[in-house]
Each structure stands twice: as structure tokens, then as C-alpha cells.
Amino acid sequence: MTEAALDSALFWFRRDLRADDNAGLGAALAAARRVWCAFVFDRAILDRLPSRADRRVEFIHESLLALDRRLAAAGGGVVVCHADAREAIPSLARSLGVQAVFANHDYEPEAIARDQAVADALAAEGIGFETRKDQVVFERREVLTGGGTVFGVFTPYRNAWLKKLDESGARELAEVPFSPAPAQLQPPPPGALRPDTLPLEAMGFEQTNLTELGIPAGEEGARTLLDAFLPRIDRYHERRDFPAVKGPSYLSVHLRFGTVPLRRLVRLARERAAASEGARVWLSELVWRDFYFMILSQHPHVVGGAWKRVYDRLAFEDDPALFAAWCEARTGYPIVDAAMRQLHRTGYMHNRLRMIVASFLVKDLLVDWRRGERHFADHLNDFDLAANNGGWQWAASTGCDAQPYFRIFNPVSQSQRFDPDGKFIRRYLPELDKVPVKYIHAPWTMPALEQRMAGCTIGSDYPAPVVDHAVQRVRALAMFKAATTDA
Ligand SMILES: Cc1cc2nc3c(=O)[nH]c(=O)nc-3n(C[C@H](O)[C@H](O)[C@H](O)COP(=O)(O)OP(=O)(O)OC[C@H]3O[C@@H](n4cnc5c(N)ncnc54)[C@H](O)[C@@H]3O)c2cc1C
Numbered sequence: 229m230t231e232a233a234l235d236s237a238l239f240w241f242r243r244d245l246r247a248d249d250n251a252g253l254g255a256a257l258a259a260a261r262r263v264w265c266a267f268v269f270d271r272a273i274l275d276r277l278p279s280r281a282d283r284r285v286e287f288i289h290e291s292l293l294a295l296d297r298r299l300a301a302a303g304g305g306v307v308v309c310h311a312d313a314r315e316a317i318p319s320l321a322r323s324l325g326v327q328a329v330f331a332n333h334d335y336e337p338e339a340i341a342r343d344q345a346v347a348d349a350l351a352a353e354g355i356g357f358e359t360r361k362d363q364v365v366f367e368r369r370e371v372l373t374g375g376g377t378v379f380g381v382f383t384p385y386r387n388a389w390l391k392k393l394d395e396s397g398a399r400e401l402a403e404v405p406f407s408p409a410p411a412q413l414q415p416p417p418p419g420a421l422r423p424d425t426l427p428l429e430a431m432g433f434e435q436t437n438l439t440e441l442g443i444p445a446g447e448e449g450a451r452t453l454l455d456a457f458l459p460r461i462d463r464y465h466e467r468r469d470f471p472a473v474k475g476p477s478y479l480s481v482h483l484r485f486g487t488v489p490l491r492r493l494v495r496l497a498r499e500r501a502a503a504s505e506g507a508r509v510w511l512s513e514l515v516w517r518d519f520y521f522m523i524l525s526q527h528p529h530v531v532g533g534a535w536k537r538v539y540d541r542l543a544f545e546d547d548p549a550l551f552a553a554w555c556e557a558r559t560g561y562p563i564v565d566a567a568m569r570q571l572h573r574t575g576y577m578h579n580r581l582r583m584i585v586a587s588f589l590v591k592d593l594l595v596d597w598r599r600g601e602r603h604f605a606d607h608l609n610d611f612d613l614a615a616n617n618g619g620w621q622w623a624a625s626t627g628c629d630a631q632p633y634f635r636i637f638n639p640v641s642q643s644q645r646f647d648p649d650g651k652f653i654r655r656y657l658p659e660l661d662k663v664p665v666k667y668i669h670a671p672w673t674m675p676a677l678e679q680r681m682a683g684c685t686i687g688s689d690y691p692a693p694v695v696d697h698a699v700q701r702v703r704a705l706a707m708f709k710a711a712t713t714d715a
Pocket of ligand 1: 586
């Protein structure tokens with residue numbers, strides 16, 4: 229298909245809810261004289277969500293309201309529908325009479341199957357389906373080892389990623405301008421729904437505490453967070469591990485839904501990297517994101533299975549009572565319980581805490597990592613299959629670049645190190661507010677008199693620990709050893 233040769237096209241927004249620097253939208257605008265835009269609240273995804281009060285659905289809806297306003301200012305708008313995308317997109321394309329549908333690449337197995345089904349349905353009617361790389365800097369097999377294979381370890385991957393970007397003159401980061409010609413963007417056709425005429429309630433969803441939490445949606449929300457983060461970026465490396473401190477960017481939900489272009493973040497980090505260790509470390513985190521997208525696309529067996537297949541043999545105990553205690557923030561280990569409360573109240577969990585609670589679930593409670601992965605998938609605002617699966621498999625030592633399984637996080641010493649005064653713990657566990665710092669990380673060691681003085685009796689005001697870390701550590705090691713020695 230020759231660029232600028234089409235009369236009309238449809239751009240299908242998915243996890244790229246922005247006008248700025250959007251590769252697929254830019255390609256549609258370059259290819260067609262008239263462009264419509266659409267988003268599908270895909271019932272194949274939404275009907276499976278466990279709760280009707282889901283911050284992500286509200287975040288998407290808020291972001292679409294903003295996007296619709298932005299496109300309307302240029303003569304266009306966003307057509308929305310609540311349907312199965314496999315049917316809705318071909319049907320919309322047909323009714324608009326477009327010659328092609330444009331979108332951005334997706335890497336999740338279900339999304340790949342959906343896109344194939346859409347492409348086939350469109351092809352049957354002579355309509356093209358064109359996709360562009362947008363969510364990552366390098367995708368699939370673009371970064372390879374010297375031997376031409378995909379990397380399984382992060383650090384050499386990152387080095388090769390950085391080198392490839394430098395060698396290309398950072399071509400991959402070139403901004404895709406949003407500059408539609410007059411009358412190029414088409415308003416939604418009469419009768420079509422727009423974000424303001426398809427409220428959450430009409431799809432069976434409810435408002436959540438998103439606004440109350442101050443999580444700003446849309447492109448403007450992402451800009452606000454980025455503007456707040458840039459003055460902190462130089463200290464990122466020193467502060468990012470302390471959950472009580474405003475260290476990270478909190479941009480993950482925006483990266484998840486594409487309300488910020490990754491290319492912009494990488495450009496900003498690179499510009500500062502020579503003079504700022506914080507910027508270098510942050511850039512490295514963005515590369516982790518690409519790494520896990522690559523792993524998912526090249527090793528789709530990680531969905532549901534261990535990356536290192538030998539660990540599919542792990543004989544987890546999977547005690548439902550222990551899993552429930554973890555989910556319900558009553559393990560008796562304050563750092564774990566505070567982190568789980570942060571997850572449920574806000575949909576966010578600090579990265580250090582994600583590592584601690586994941587390790588605790590697998591190596592202290594001996595529960596299958598897939599249960600924890602599912603729980604995070606249900607509750608994280610930034611839930612992303614690639615990063616979540618990668619994070620869980622890393623913590624469970626079943627993944628790539630895994631720490632050897634015998635390095636097991638001690639939840640008490642992690643707590644002492646990363647929340648030394650218990651500031652984060654007290655924020656989410658007010659029942660421990662008066663517990664002296666000396667006992668805040670392991671309150672069960674508090675003598676009875678101190679418990680009375682702190683107004684916190686262990687076993688009634690706050691749970692006794694559900695397991696003994698020292699004992700469970702030995703059992704976890706035996707479980708891992710058995711999986712590898714029987715192999
Ligand atoms: C068990 C576990 C599960 C996780 N699940 C998810 C998930 O579902 N979605 C998700 O986006 N991240 C996930 N992470 C990675 C990380 O915890 C979050 O990206 C980070 O906490 C988001 O906060 P931030 O935006 O303030 O991060 P910042 O520290 O500001 O980092 C900037 C961006 O880099 C990316 N990033 C940072 N760390 C990682 C990482 N380890 N892996 C991949 N990308 C990273 C994210 O896009 C993040 O927004 C998980 C980590 C673990 C250990």
C-alpha cells in the first residue's frame with residue numbers, strides 16, 4: 229500500500245490512548261485523506277474482570293474523554309463501543325467504508341490472536357490491517373546476542389539495547405508528530421457513541437476512588453506526573469527502594485495505557501543520563517520493560533508456565549488459608565500486610581514491596597507464584613502481562629535472570645532496611661501506630677507490657693505471624709532442591 233494513497237482509514241486505539249507521538253495514528257494520518265478513530269471496551273476482556281468497580285476501566289474511560297476532546301478540537305473524535313472487538317472493528321470498518329484499519333502492535337498471546345482474527349475478517353472484505361511498533365523501543369527479535377539468539381539475562385540485553393539505540397542515532401526515538409490536515413480527522417458518524425455518551429454505568433461498571441486517590445488520567449495526567457518526577461530524577465537511584473519516600477515516577481499506569489509515549493520518556497532519560505546516575509538507573513527500568521515484552525513475545529510459554537521449565541515441577545503446598553491471609557493482609561508480617569493494603573486501597577504497589585510480597589508468598593507461604601500473579605493482575609492499575617509475569621517469575625526464581633533460588637528475602641530484614649522507621653507500615657497499618665520502632669518490623673517479639681502500652685495486642689489487634697520465616701526458608705529450599713534433583 230502506498231502512503232497517502234488511501235481515501236479513508238480507521239485508527240483503532242488500544243493501549244495507546246494518546247494523540248501525541250502515536251506511531252499507528254501517525255501512520256494512518258500519513259496514509260489516508262480521511263481518518264476515523266475508535267476504541268472498543270472489549271467484552272472479551274471486561275466480562276472477565278472480577279469486580280465491577282475497576283480503577284483501570286475508569287482510567288481508560290477518563291483518558292478517552294480527554295482524548296475525544298483533543299481530537300474534537302481538530303475536527304475528529306473517538307467512536308466507542310462496548311462489544312467484542314473481533315466483531316466490532318470489522319463491522320465499524322465496513323459501515324464507515326474505510327480501506328484500511330491501523331493500530332499499534334500488541335505482544336500478548338490473546339491480543340495477537342484477536343488481531344489475527346480481526347485482520348482475517350477485514351481481509352475477507354478487502355480491507356487492510358496495518359500495525360506499527362509503538363509500545364516499546366525494540367521489539368521481538370530486534371535485540372539479539374552475538375550468536376543471533378534472544379537474550380535470557382537482563383544486563384547483557386540492556387547493554388546490547390543501549391548500543392543498538394546509539395548506533396542507530398536513536399532513530400527509534402524519533403517523535404511521530406500529531407498534525408492532522410484540516411478536515412482530515414472525521415467526527416464520529418451520527419448515532420455513534422462517544423466516551424461521554426457511553427458512561428461506565430452503561431457498561432455495568434461503577435466509579436472507583438481513582439479521583440480521590442489523585443491518580444490523574446489521560447495525556448495531561450501523564451504530563452503532570454512526569455513534570456513532578458523530572459526534578460526528582462537525579463535522586464531516583466538513591467530513593468527508589470524506600471516505599472515511604474516519593475522516589476519513583478508513578479508513571480506505570482500511563483505506560484500501561486499509553487497515555488504517555490515511551491519514546492518521550494526514553495529521550496528525556498537519555499538527555500540526562502551522562503550527568504545523572506538517577507536518570508541512568510531510571511532508563512534501565514524502562515529497558516526492563518522492553519526486556520519483559522521481548523520475553524513474552526519470544527517465550528509465550530511463560531504464560532502459565534515457568535520460564536525455566538524445570539520449575540514446573542515445583543510441588544507447592546498451596547495452603548488456601550495461607551493464601552487468604554496474604555491476600556487479606558493478615559500474615560502478621562507488617563511490611564507484607566502494609567504492602568497488600570496499599571495494593572487494595574490504591575491499585576499501586578511500590579516495586580520493592582512487590583518483590584517482598586511475591587517472595588514471601590512463594591518462599592515463605594509455599595504458594596504457587598501463579599496465584600499471586602493472578603491476584604496482582606486483578607488488582608494492579610498498571611497490570612501488564614509481560615511485566616507482571618516477569619516480576620513474579622523473577623521473585624519465584626523460576627524466571628530469566630533469576631537470583632539463585634537459595635537467596636530468599638527475609639521479610640523482617642527487608643523491612644528494617646527499606647522502611648527503617650516503619651513510616652510506610654504505619655501509614656497502612658494504623659493498628660501498629662504506637663508500636664515502638666524497635667518492634668515495628670516484628671511486632672510479635674514485643675513483650676506483653678509493651679503491647680499493652682502500644683494498644684496493640686498480638687493475636688487480637690494485629691495477627692501473630694502465620695508462619696515462622698526461619699522454618700519456612702528451610703522448607704522452601706527443600707522444595708526447590710527436590711524440583712531440580714528429580715529432574
Ligand atoms: C512481582 C512483580 C510484579 C510486577 N507487576 C508489574 C505490572 O503488572 N505492571 C508493571 O508495569 N510493572 C510491574 N512490575 C514492575 C514494577 O514494580 C513497576 O513497573 C513499578 O513499581 C511501577 O512504578 P513506577 O511507575 O513508579 O516505576 P518507576 O520506578 O518510575 O519506573 C519507570 C517505569 O519503568 C518500568 N519498570 C520499572 N521497573 C520495572 C520492572 N521490574 N519490570 C518491568 N518494567 C519496569 C515501568 O513501566 C515503570 O513505570 C512488577 C514487579 C514485580 C516484582
